[in-house]
Amino acid sequence: MTVNPSPGRFVKVRRELHQIPELGFQEFKTQAYLLDYIASLPQERLEVRTWRTGIFVNVKGTSPAPRRRFGYRADIDALPIQEDTGYDFQSTHPGLMHACGHDLHMSIGLGVLTHFAEHPIGDDLTFIFQPAEEGPGGALPMLQSEEFQDLRPDEIFALHIAPEYPVGTIAVKPGILFANTSELFIDLIGKGGHAAFPHNANDMVIAACQLVGQLQTIISRNVNPLDSAVITIGKIDGGTKQNIIAERARLEGTIRTLSAGTMDLVKSRLEAVVSGIETSFGCRAEIDYGSNYRQVYNEERVTGEFMAWLRETQGSHGVTLHECTEAMTGEDFGYFLEAIPGFMFWLGVNTPYGLHHAKLEPDEGAIDVAIGVMTRYLTWRSEQ
Numbered sequence: 001m002t003v004n005p006s007p008g009r010f011v012k013v014r015r016e017l018h019q020i021p022e023l024g025f026q027e028f029k030t031q032a033y034l035l036d037y038i039a040s041l042p043q044e045r046l047e048v049r050t051w052r053t054g055i056f057v058n059v060k061g062t063s064p065a066p067r068r069r070f071g072y073r074a075d076i077d078a079l080p081i082q083e084d085t086g087y088d089f090q091s092t093h094p095g096l097m098h099a100c101g102h103d104l105h106m107s108i109g110l111g112v113l114t115h116f117a118e119h120p121i122g123d124d125l126t127f128i129f130q131p132a133e134e135g136p137g138g139a140l141p142m143l144q145s146e147e148f149q150d151l152r153p154d155e156i157f158a159l160h161i162a163p164e165y166p167v168g169t170i171a172v173k174p175g176i177l178f179a180n181t182s183e184l185f186i187d188l189i190g191k192g193g194h195a196a197f198p199h200n201a202n203d204m205v206i207a208a209c210q211l212v213g214q215l216q217t218i219i220s221r222n223v224n225p226l227d228s229a230v231i232t233i234g235k236i237d238g239g240t241k242q243n244i245i246a247e248r249a250r251l252e253g254t255i256r257t258l259s260a261g262t263m264d265l266v267k268s269r270l271e272a273v274v275s276g277i278e279t280s281f282g283c284r285a286e287i288d289y290g291s292n293y294r295q296v297y298n299e300e301r302v303t304g305e306f307m308a309w310l311r312e313t314q315g316s317h318g319v320t321l322h323e324c325t326e327a328m329t330g331e332d333f334g335y336f337l338e339a340i341p342g343f344m345f346w347l348g349v350n351t352p353y354g355l356h357h358a359k360l361e362p363d364e365g366a367i368d369v370a371i372g373v374m375t376r377y378l379t380w381r382s383e384q
């Protein structure tokens with residue numbers, strides 16, 4: 001796709017952030033960039049707090065107390081992907097890329113914050129720039145942090161880019177939007193040996209191949225077909241050389257379900273299947289579930305009001321509301337929504353390559369659309 005050669009303010013910000021992607025809890029340059037930008041805003045009503053590599057910004061409202069407080073969250077970390085876009089502002093960090101849109105999420109967050117630093121509303125606002133969404137999860141510890149407690153909002157909002165929708169589309173629904181997630185790491189430990197003497201070894205490459213296939217039968221044969229679940233093994237590592245039987249293999253993946261009960265079922269079946277592999281291969285297995293995220297559940301009343309407001313005003317915003325179905329993506333924003341009513345929505349960015357792809361090139365026109373919608377929505381809410 002062609003990119004705008006004379007970008008606006010927040011497109012420039014997005015491009016600068018795009019060049020410095022960092023993994024979870026290592027977002028040092030990103031945090032410094034965000035702090036520098038925030039320091040350039042009118043400071044009269046702002047209070048900035050850092051938490052590890054994250055940031056809270058309090059924007060003090062203009063109404064006399066008691067005031068309500070609204071929260072807005074943007075995630076800031078990137079993925080271990082070697083970028084393959086046609087951009088002239090590609091990642092300067094080899095092997096790392098903003099391939100899940102967090103560069104757009106941050107630029108939109110800064111755009112909304114800029115508006116309210118310059119045009120404060122009656123109510124207080126908390127902006128949250130959150131590390132480690134892709135893993136191991138920054139939302140829960142940030143929510144529990146001391147720094148957050150007196151900035152805890154009454155309602156909280158966030159968005160995620162959606163490659164499949166045109167720019168101008170906001171896709172949302174009340175209730176569950178994103179799945180429950182659990183990371184999955186399985187180590188298989190057998191007995192290595194010479195490639196020519198398989199009968200003297202326990203080959204963990206064969207065990208890993210069998211296990212990957214058997215794991216899929218949990219989805220097809222244990223989960224109710226009217227429910228939904230996903231097991232994806234995204235990475236396999238095993239062995240040392242083509243003529244050595246592998247002593248070890250490691251599978252890395254993720255589990256997605258639409259309920260906590262189905263997550264328990266999948267895990268208990270998975271443990272039975274892995275134990276069967278131990279018996280049949282005479283090997284040892286270790287399972288680690290890594291980090292787990294709660295489903296993203298959009299509170300019905302607040303989401304319903306947002307959708308009604310969008311329906312009434314969409315003509316004047318150039319925005320189209322689409323009531324979508326849930327997706328098996330995960331998001332640790334689910335922890336915020338478990339504690340505080342609010343919603344997350346999908347923002348159309350119209351690009352053929354999906355999230356987590358090395359060629360992801362979101363249409364930057366979506367940045368101003370989102371800043372416009374969020375500033376108008378928060379202003380409207382404050383006037384209610």
Ligand SMILES: CC(=O)N[C@@H](CCC[C@H](N)C(=O)O)C(=O)O
Nearest residue numbers: 134135181182183254329330331
């Ligand atoms: C929106 C999105 O793509 N989120 C990630 C969240 C990752 C959760 C965790 N690290 C896991 O892999 O289970 C996703 O992969 O859905």
